[in-house]
Amino acid sequence: MATTLDTFDRKLLREVQEDAQIPQNELGSRVSLSTAAVNRRLRRLADEGVIERYAAIVSPEKVGSPLTIITSIEVESEQIDLLDAMKRTFSQCPQVQQCYYVAGEWDFVLVMTVRHMEQYNELTRQLFFANNNVKRFKTLVSMSRVKVGLTVPVDLDE
The missing domain is CATH 3.30.70.920 (Lrp/AsnC effector binding domain/regulation of amino acid metabolism (RAM) domain)
Structure with a gap:
């Protein structure tokens, strides 16, 4: 069953896929949310399994x-x-x-x-x-x- 995602969730997902280490205050600025709202949404997306995990991409x-x-x-x-x-x-x-x-x-x-x-x-x-x-x-x-x-x-x- 798909999770319901609004525009803010989708913007957050785009951004963290590009750089998962971006500070949450900068992430908030990019998607027009407060740092606290970014934190809550990322936690919810992880809890619901939308974000499976964070990883480093290593050069083979x-x-x-x-x-x-x-x-x-x-x-x-x-x-x-x-x-x-x-x-x-x-x-x-x-x-x-x-x-x-x-x-x-x-x-x-x-x-x-x-x-x-x-x-x-x-x-x-x-x-x-x-x-x-x-x-x-x-x-x-x-x-x-x-x-x-x-x-x-x-x-x-x-």
Whole structure:
């Protein structure tokens, strides 16, 4: 069920997605609210699950993991317990940045950040070859990061 958001909520969401560390008084100035109102609204948006969490965006290159890999996976069986086990395994792997259970030719799509191809090769052994429910997988190696983000478009008109 969607949360009812007014124009102020939507403006706040746009701003904090761009910079979650912006001081609340400056945020208030940008959206025409008092600091106290900003604080109350952000707390409510977090309590209602609209804001899931705040995070820092780290440069993979600067921390020694410059290689982005996208992997599509087809499973042998879509039995619920087997899918749940795969979701847990993928979620617990620190190199997996994003995991999607998808419709179509493939069942999962993973976006991973790794140090080098040898590390990815080891991950294929752990995550795919060692899992009897992986039928096949396909690997795409990113040549450059063109756009990376998790910003959700927030329309002001609604």
